[in-house]
Amino acid sequence: MSDRSSLKLIHPAPATYADFAARAIAIATELARTGAERDREAGVPKAEIDALRQAGLLTALHPKEIGGGGLNWAEGLRLVRIISRGESSIGQLLGYHYVNAYVPYIAADEATAHTLGVETVEQGHYWGAVVNPRDAGLTLTRAEGGYRLNGRKTFSTAARISDRINVIALLDNEVASLVLPTDRDGYFPADDWDNIGQRLSDSGSVEFRDYIVTEADFLVPLAAPDAPLPPLATFNTPLIQLVFVNFYLGTAEGALAQALDYVRTTTKPWETSGVSRAADDPYILERFGEFSATLKASVALAENATLSVQAALAKGHSVTAQERGEAAIEAYHAKVHATHVALEITARIFELMGARATAARYGFDRFWRNVRTHTLHDPVFYKAREVGNFVLNGEIPTVSLYS
DSSP states (O other), X not given: OOOXXXXXXXXXXXXXXXXXXXXXXXXXXXXHHTHHHHHHHOOOOHHHHHHHHHTTGGGTTSOGGGTSOOOOHHHHHHHHHHHHHHOHHHHHHHHHHHHHHHHHHHHSOHHHHHHHHHHHXXXXXXXXXXXXXXXXXXXXXEETTEEEEEEEESOOTTTTTOSEEEEEEEETXXXXXXXXXXXXXXXXXXXOOOOSSOTTSOOOOEEEEEEEEOGGGBSSOOBOTTOOOOGGGGTHHHHHHHHHHXXXXXXXXXXXXXXXXHHHHTOOOOTTSOOSSGGGOHHHHHHHHHHHHHHHHHHHHHHHHHHHHXXXXXXXXXXXXXXXXXXXXHHHHHXXXXXXXXXXXXXXXXXXXXXXXXXXXTOTHHHHHHHHHHTTSSOHHHHHHHHHHHHHHOOOOOOSSOO
């Protein structure tokens, strides 16, 4: 059994990006060392999230004025990529938290965002969400002293480790956007996540049974289902897509790093290769060169897309729907490319390592299983279609939780 407490807890002082990156690298290194065992055991990633919390990574994107790290999105997403090299589920969880905790800053009024931000930084809250639009909706009804929330959602990443969750429900045919604590009676996360990949993402179902909701839990006023949102409030979608991009690429980087180490230390040269070391085999060298070049190109595309989204976000409430759409398209370019690159690299490293690398004790297949599982979140060919519709017809994507 792996010792999940082996992740050292760091009590951070005020930090620069370099400090946060060094902490992330230290955590990722330990996650990689015990990656196969963690994948087999799965379960609730409490120790892993506690390590991120103690390293200050959960509050890295909050403003310095309230005690956060003050990092920008380009820096935050690099941290997601670093953590994903060690364990992509934990990279996913970090990225999801960043987006979920950022929603008040782009959707709520300044006072509400400030209050929630201060609470998050002071208490080290982890943020999840129960918003899957492909399930039946949650229902909010009026009751004495406030409201009652009922219903079930099939997927809720970080269901059992979240301190706060963003929730969307219907109240009298209007949309209620809520921020709720998970320690209140009536919240029931299930232990039913058994997918082949992202086994530490805690993405099981959640049920609400007469969960008490108060006026203070509303993030924004009630709105009609078809009411258009301000462009700024819709940036959660391109941001979460960039989270996907970066933890796919981080997973591919982690897979490639382990393949390089295995070939250097374990792989035997093929009998007709004419070399004494597998590391000198020209075909292996060529493949590693291709994988490295392709991966670096995808990372560069991801960085460029992040800067585009970050620049649009910096316009605040003045950002237009067109500007939001154009920034989102840059993110979706990166999503399409990263999906293909990560799937190819994580599947084909075995061709370089050899048959012995398929032994279950290594768990090298977890990299592909993780990417394969999550890349089905929203079909990549629909993202490619949105990109194609923009480059050919100049049409920006219709705003949704997927676009």
